[in-house]
Amino acid sequence: MVTRIGTAGVVLVFAAGLWLVAAPFALGYQRAGAGWTGATRTDVIAGGLLAAAGFAGIFAVIAGRVSELYANPRSAASLPAPGTGRADGRNTGS
Amino acid sequence: MTRYLSGLCVAGLGLCGGGWLVVAAVAFGGMDGGDAGRVNLATGTVLMVIAGVTAVAWAVAWRRRMRADGVLGERFATVSRRQARRNRRELTRDVRRAARSAKRSAREARRRARRFPRLADGELGGLGDLGLGGLGGEGLGSAGLAGGGLGGGMLADAGLPGSGLSGGGLGEPRGWIGGGRTGYAPHGPVRAGHGQGGPSTTELLVELRTLRALLTPLLEAAAAEPASPPLPRRQPGQERPRIPCRRTEPGDEAAQADLAEQAAPADEADPAQQGAQADPPASEVAGPAEGLIAGEGELLRLADSEEAWW
Numbered sequence: 516m517v518t519r520i521g522t523a524g525v526v527l528v529f530a531a532g533l534w535l536v537a538a539p540f541a542l543g544y545q546r547a548g549a550g551w552t553g554a555t556r557t558d559v560i561a562g563g564l565l566a567a568a569g570f571a572g573i574f575a576v577i578a579g580r581v582s583e584l585y586a587n588p589r590s591a592a593s594l595p596a597p598g599t600g601r602a603d604g605r606n607t608g609s
Numbered sequence: 610m611t612r613y614l615s616g617l618c619v620a621g622l623g624l625c626g627g628g629w630l631v632v633a634a635v636a637f638g639g640m641d642g643g644d645a646g647r648v649n650l651a652t653g654t655v656l657m658v659i660a661g662v663t664a665v666a667w668a669v670a671w672r673r674r675m676r677a678d679g680v681l682g683e684r685f686a687t688v689s690r691r692q693a694r695r696n697r698r699e700l701t702r703d704v705r706r707a708a709r710s711a712k713r714s715a716r717e718a719r720r721r722a723r724r725f726p727r728l729a730d731g732e733l734g735g736l737g738d739l740g741l742g743g744l745g746g747e748g749l750g751s752a753g754l755a756g757g758g759l760g761g762g763m764l765a766d767a768g769l770p771g772s773g774l775s776g777g778g779l780g781e782p783r784g785w786i787g788g789g790r791t792g793y794a795p796h797g798p799v800r801a802g803h804g805q806g807g808p809s810t811t812e813l814l815v816e817l818r819t820l821r822a823l824l825t826p827l828l829e830a831a832a833a834e835p836a837s838p839p840l841p842r843r844q845p846g847q848e849r850p851r852i853p854c855r856r857t858e859p860g861d862e863a864a865q866a867d868l869a870e871q872a873a874p875a876d877e878a879d880p881a882q883q884g885a886q887a888d889p890p891a892s893e894v895a896g897p898a899e900g901l902i903a904g905e906g907e908l909l910r911l912a913d914s915e916e917a918w919w
Contacts, residue, residue, distance in 0.1 A: 517670040521616045524663025528623040531656045535630070538652070544644045554645030557633050565626045565656070572619030579612025 522576050529569025535562025613674070616667035623660030627653045725810060 539545035539555040551559070630653025634646045675681040688696070 517666045517673070518612075521620075521663050521666035521670055524623075524659050524666060525616055525619045527659045528619055528626075528656070528663065531623070531652060531659065532626075535626075535652055538648050539645065542644050542648060544648075552645070554649065557630075558645070558649065561626050561629055565623060568619050568622040572615050575615030576612040579610070579615065582611065 522573075525569055525572040525576060527569075529566055529573060532562045532564070532566025532569055535559070536566060538562070610671075613667050613671035617664055617671075620660045620664035620667060623656055623663065627656030627658075627660055629653070630656065721810070 535558045539552075539558050540547075545552060545555040630649045632653075634650035634653060672681060676683070
């Protein structure tokens with residue numbers, strides 16, 4: 516459960532970064548064809564950094580989980596079997 | 610570990626980004642003012658909250674994982690001073706009680722040793738008629754009984770390991786008979802290693818009775834068996850009797866003659882035996898050496914034949 520919350524947080528950070536990049540254009544305080552204002556530059560730079568970090572974080576979380584499953588097949592057994600959608604409860608939630 | 614670390618890194622970056630957005634919106638007057646300032650403030654605040662929750666979640670998950678892997682120890686519940694004092698008092702009471710019990714056991718052991726000094730010192734005269742003279746010095750271990758003339762195999766056949774008298778049962782390193790007195794293990798080496806306090810008199814007598822009942826028939830059978838006749842002794846200077854081992858060959862007439870001459874005086878010295886043998890076969894007439902040689906030839910023929918190999 517806790518891990519799911521953490522993963523959701525990483526995804527939300529990525530989404531917030533995307534929102535920050537798109538917000539000046541979506542809300543209209545950056546006119547098309549005009550030079551970028553200070554707010555737009557701040558939003559785009561901060562949003563880009565956050566989106567990149569969130570994207571990397573999502574991949575790192577998935578890669579870490581997969582490598583743990585490869586390293587410890589016993590915990591893989593606690594995953595729900597395909598089709599049943601039910602785990603045997605041995606997963607510690609990490 | 611990678612995902613926890615990366616999750617924490619992303620959460621940290623989110624906190625920094627959110628903080629920067631808030632600072633930019635508040636401290637710099639929202640840059641251009643209008644919607645941009647409000648959007649940055651709202652986004653920054655939400656981002657900081659999300660990043661904070663994410664960081665806490667990843668930290669908790671990592672701690673759980675480390676605890677499950679045994680890296681972190683179990684958390685002890687904090688105990689109040691009153692509870693700690695109570696626990697200390699109980700512990701002191703338990704220690705005193707254990708010390709008192711140990712003293713009582715030692716006193717009883719000393720009293721028992723004083724009451725049965727002969728058993729404690731290993732002078733078991735009652736077993737002398739069983740031929741177990743080595744009990745006092747060697748104990749009843751496997752080596753001790755082997756010294757008394759009874760091998761370990763006989764004891765195993767008699768079922769003594771089951772009764773706990775074999776192995777390290779009453780052996781001398783741990784036994785109480787052999788002078789060690791460090792412990793008593795009536796049921797084998799496992800308990801012997803732990804060294805129990807000491808046997809009661811009843812246990813000792815039961816063990817000795819069992820031993821007597823098991824060994825008496827063996828010793829009686831050994832005594833009833835007739836002793837083998839003593840081997841003839843050779844006088845100093847006397848030649849050792851030779852065993853004929855040469856094969857007879859058709860051309861070796863001289864060797865056969867020598868052997869016949871050696872056998873002839875023996876036949877002449879015993880005329881009564883000659884009378885008893887009315888019509889002996891040819892090999893016996895020639896003497897024992899001749900018979901041996903003939904038998905050897907037959908054996909060799911048998912060994913060479915194909916049937917011997919099958």
